[in-house]
Amino acid sequence: MSETSIPEARLVDARGHRCPVPTLRLRRALEETAPGGHVRLLADDPLARIDVPHFAASAGANVIEVVDAPNGAISFLVAKAP
Numbered sequence: 001m002s003e004t005s006i007p008e009a010r011l012v013d014a015r016g017h018r019c020p021v022p023t024l025r026l027r028r029a030l031e032e033t034a035p036g037g038h039v040r041l042l043a044d045d046p047l048a049r050i051d052v053p054h055f056a057a058s059a060g061a062n063v064i065e066v067v068d069a070p071n072g073a074i075s076f077l078v079a080k081a082p
Contacts, residue, residue, distance in 0.1 A: 014026075022048050027055065038079050052078070
């Protein structure tokens with residue numbers, strides 16, 4: 001039996017910071033992540049819903065999951081290109 005699961009991801013907690021800080025932290029984490037790796041970004045700035053996907057697309061990364069987390073946070077799972 002096979003199970004699909006979300007891959008282990010590097011966690012970047014940018015809650016409490018306003019844009020562009022969450023995107024800048026995501027960029028740094030992606031630079032430090034191996035090709036094909038994943039980064040989970042937690043942000044609570046509503047503008048992150050726009051900025052993170054835009055940045056990911058421009059960086060050649062893919063946002064593969066966006067989830068509303070507790071306390072108004074947004075959880076983004078971003079895959080770095082292989």
